[in-house]
Amino acid sequence: MAINPVTREAYGARSWLRFSDYRFAASVTLIRLAGAEISHAALAMPLAFAQGEGKPAIAALLGFAQGQNLFVAPNGRWAGRYVPAAFRGWPFRLLKASDGQATLCFDEASGLLAGPGEGEAFFGPDGQPSEAIRQMLEFLGQVSRSQDAADAACALLAQHGLLEPWPLKVRDGERERAVGGLLRVNEAALNTLSADALLALRSGGALALAYAQLLSMGNVSLLGQLAAAHAGAASQAQAAHPNGNGDLTKLFKADDGHGMIDWKKLLDD
Template structure:
């Protein structure tokens, strides 16, 4: 259970936080949301798919099969993959929205990484200013949020042009067939048949690069499925 709380001088001035060295918090997360800016790197080592949530579309890294297993997290909490999604790199921090509607940095008090001193990183300096490392995190998460908004627009364009098709991933194990459903992938045939006008629309929305990153990433599914098979009894 997460407990994100806005960072304030009154609450966090006397507290410290510890940089995470383990990824146990993500050990049961088989899907990780990605943003457009990280796709060129992510697609080189992780399979990527699309996922519909309510009326919105997300692009996600597929980290395990079946859905409750992250094959990139070892039993000792180490991340074993070549790329770490931005969502996890920001842990235990996230961007929230204040009562006035402004972005505000939050920290997860349930992470076990927020504590009283003397060890760890400070949230604020002695004179009450935001600590330099916290400022860096604000810039990083703000950049991720900006790219997330661009990602939503690109995914919407892909959907509106009919380029997303259902994709069911199955793996056979000694315990039976496991299925990871609810995913979508690029319909390459439909992409190749787009008119010049639709191609321009897709490029303007940032969807073309996203489509090719997803298609390129599909080569990594074989390794993902093999890893899932080896972990099954």
């Protein structure tokens, strides 16, 4: 198994490297969001609800086809104004057991596992987790708790019958094809809710989530622009370098995604 718990026995004498690009996320089409980042994500990408383990969750829609993330440029940079928090902690993940206990794990398939002194240490000389590991554990813990809060808000929306299939259609060259499996807020049903229902939604954080998702649907056109940029980059690279890839850096102007959101401030508010 490539994803292993971070223990002193396994990683006491090892170190790890921070990722330098987002190629690891290039095949992720939907990524679950945390409550604290919804307002940021809604302005930068389309949001949708997807069924996971029998319950809806709010997610960022990053592409139109399975295994496609249009926000990852061919050179590995992030082609957008906001990077979802779930990508920030890679190659670490926080996995929960059936009893709710969370364990910090490392993805060895990332290629970022290093030898002693080659990167950042997992553990200090005293055998305790290093400062970098403690910070990562705190960050992923905050994200996990905020994701749980978003899930609770999604459950409220479903409870009030406010989620419906999203009949999303996109242009693929000369053809139009449907993107299935996604849900959106039923705006008409939202507008007819009673005052008591609206109060319950607002108290549970679901009302703000509903409006954010509705607002974000305007970003579907951004995905179309990114798809065109990918196609143009591939065509230009092929023309310039028939036997290999050219330098595609200039075709995608992107932020590196680091330091764009103060998670501690947001989650402590």
